[in-house]
Amino acid sequence: MEKVDNAIILAAGMSSRFAPLSYETPKGLLEVRGEVLVERQIRQLRQAGVEQVVLVTGYRAEEFAYLKEKYGVTLVHNPEYDTRNNNGSIYAAREYLGNSYICSSDNYFVENPFEDQVEGSYYSAVYAPGETAEWCIQTDAEGWMQNVTVGGRDSWVMLGHVFWSKQFSQTFLQILEREYHRPETVGKLWETIYIDHIRELPMKMRKYPAGAIFEFDTLDELRQFDASYQQNTRSAILRRAAAQLGCQESQLSGFAPVLDEATGSAAGASFLLGQQRYCWNYAEKKLSLCPEG
Numbered sequence: 001m002e003k004v005d006n007a008i009i010l011a012a013g014m015s016s017r018f019a020p021l022s023y024e025t026p027k028g029l030l031e032v033r034g035e036v037l038v039e040r041q042i043r044q045l046r047q048a049g050v051e052q053v054v055l056v057t058g059y060r061a062e063e064f065a066y067l068k069e070k071y072g073v074t075l076v077h078n079p080e081y082d083t084r085n086n087n088g089s090i091y092a093a094r095e096y097l098g099n100s101y102i103c104s105s106d107n108y109f110v111e112n113p114f115e116d117q118v119e120g121s122y123y124s125a126v127y128a129p130g131e132t133a134e135w136c137i138q139t140d141a142e143g144w145m146q147n148v149t150v151g152g153r154d155s156w157v158m159l160g161h162v163f164w165s166k167q168f169s170q171t172f173l174q175i176l177e178r179e180y181h182r183p184e185t186v187g188k189l190w191e192t193i194y195i196d197h198i199r200e201l202p203m204k205m206r207k208y209p210a211g212a213i214f215e216f217d218t219l220d221e222l223r224q225f226d227a228s229y230q231q232n233t234r235s236a237i238l239r240r241a242a243a244q245l246g247c248q249e250s251q252l253s254g255f256a257p258v259l260d261e262a263t264g265s266a267a268g269a270s271f272l273l274g275q276q277r278y279c280w281n282y283a284e285k286k287l288s289l290c291p292e293g
Contacts, residue, residue: 048112220254
């Protein structure tokens with residue numbers, strides 16, 4: 001068994017898929033069923049005996065600052081949060097990695113999944129029946145991960161927290177430091193780097209039952225879990241849009257980001273009212289019909 005040293009919570013990303021709420025509030029700071037997502041996770045870690053919590057920030061970092069005083073977390077800033085994928089957050093927190101949980105600030109765990117002692121590295125997984133676009137895990141007979149593919153059918157898929165043993169952390173950081181400044185690494189998730197080197201990085205899959213771990217990619221998904229978001233989206237943008245369209249917030253659905261064609265960055269959000277799709281431009285604070293096509 002490995003004594004857990006700490007937890008690294010990744011909270012630097014812009015979460016543009018969660019438009020428009022993520023434009024107004026970092027996703028990890030959203031309130032779900034009466035609790036702020038990242039605060040619930042911090043409390044669960046502390047209840048399990050994991051005292052050191054390292055929070056990696058980037059986008060709207062100042063809004064996470066209160067957590068240092070409220071919970072005594074260690075704040076680490078990722079200066080590259082808007083130019084590279086989450087491997088930059090792992091790199092920013094590299095001095096803290098040992099026997100570490102790696103978590104996402106926007107996960108919701110129904111029951112506390114954390115422990116203060118863990119038997120080896122693992123990635124949590126839930127079963128996805130039927131066709132899925134998630135990251136599907138293939139293991140050997142003993143549960144060691146052998147391959148991961150994006151998309152599949154009737155498969156266990158990556159979802160939730162991860163535990164890295166000290167040896168895993170050391171090996172992963174050696175690989176990351178070797179590849180970090182290569183142009184092709186910039187856009188990679190840390191999981192992609194892991195998959196590229198899966199033979200060098202032994203990790204098991206840990207199975208969790210359906211309904212144990214949640215991740216919300218869109219407001220539509222969050223509404224299925226927390227019905228209070230039907231009538232109150234907590235979004236000034238959507239309140240203004242609903243007022244302009246003469247409808248209730250609950251009538252808006254099909255939320256998606258609008259990307260700038262030149263830069264690929266989030267430029268706005270789109271949503272449906274009935275069969276008609278509307279676009280909200282962040283810079284211009286303007287609502288219009290979305291162009292067809």
